[in-house]
Every structure is written in C-alpha cells, then in structure tokens.
Amino acid sequence: MPKVPAPPARRRAAAPPHEVRIIGGQWRRTRLPVKDLPGLRPTPDRVRETLFNWLGQDLTGWHCLDAFAGTGALGLEAASRGAAEVLLVESHPALAAQLETLCQRLKADTVRVQRGDGVAALRRAAPRSLHLALIDPPFDQAALFAPALQAAARAVAADGFVYLEAPAAWSGDALAGCGLQLHRHLQAGAVHAHLLRPGERS
Secondary structure, three states: OOOOOOOHHHOOOOOOOOEEEEEOOOOOOOOEEEOOOOOOOOOOOHHHHHHHHHHOOOOOEEEEEEOOOOOOOHHHHHHHOOOEEEEEEEEOHHHHHHHHHHHHHHHOOOOOEOOOOHHHHHOOOOOOOOEEEEEEEOOOOOHHHHHHHHHHHHHHEEEEEEEEEOOOOHHHHHHHHEEEEEEEEEEEEOOEEEEEEEOOOO
C-alpha cells in the first residue's frame, strides 16, 4: 500500500485544546481545563459566541440544564451571563469532580454539579421549568440524541430554548418527532449547532 505523505505542518489539524475560555459575563476570559478523554469535545469558541448572540447576552433569571456538561463551558457561560440556576450533569467521575472544584473556585453559587445521566436529569426536570436545555452528547453516542431531545422538549417552557450540538444537521421532520422545531442553525467544521424551540403543543 503506498505511503501517503503527511500534510505540511501549517495545514495539520489542531490538537484538541487543553483549555477553553468563558467568552462573556462576570467570568469572561476564565480558563476552563480540558482533560484528554475519549469523546470530550469542547464546543468551539465561535459556536459558543454565536449561540449566546442568538440567545442574547443577558440571561438574568434563567433556569438552565447542561445535560452533558463535559468541561462545563456551555453551562458556565450561561451562569456567567446571569442565569439564576444552572445544573451541570456529567457522568464521568473525573469530569464531575473537576467541575465541582471549578465551581468552588469561581464561587459559582448559582451552579450545581450532578454526577449522573443527562437524559435522566432532563426527564426529572419539572415540565416547562427550564428556559434553556443544553444538549451536547459525545458524537459517537448517537442513541442519546433523540431521548435527550424528547425529554428537553417536555422540560423547557413554551418560550424556552433547546440547544443541540451534533455531527450532522437534524431535519425538520426528525425534530418535530421529538416535539421541537428549528429556530437557528450554524455549521462550523464538523459541528452542527441547532437552536430549537418547542413545537406546537397539543
């Protein structure tokens, strides 16, 4: 088999970041560590910036749930911008412990860390109790997407939002089957960012 030459150094894919930064709000520029773990893929800065431009810079009073928290970048960005309550749910014990330590350092009184299943946490949320549900599962765990979206559709308020990050764009029909409709969409490299609203209630 012929040997394929390596691309020039300047064109090589960048290594996963060892840290990301909160973009706006009271903790702007705060660095969040990124552990080298399979499936851990922080939301790119450009995507997070666009998401919070869509949502508005001031999230004062919002109740948010980050179902697959990872580094905490999405949920902590919401808390930094004034969210009244943010639940970070993470199944990996090392990541959950890192989030606890980080919240203590930030004195993030409005943020709670829960180790466990993100889909189950969404299902436990009271109906229509959330302003924002953040869904960013590992891309190789496709079975998590639909159940998480279905649970989020029930948990968010009629004027609330669901954020979905996925490796491919979701069609309107697929979203409707989960009780949601597309509000905004952005593709950045391999990432498809969807801002969703609840569909018509029956």
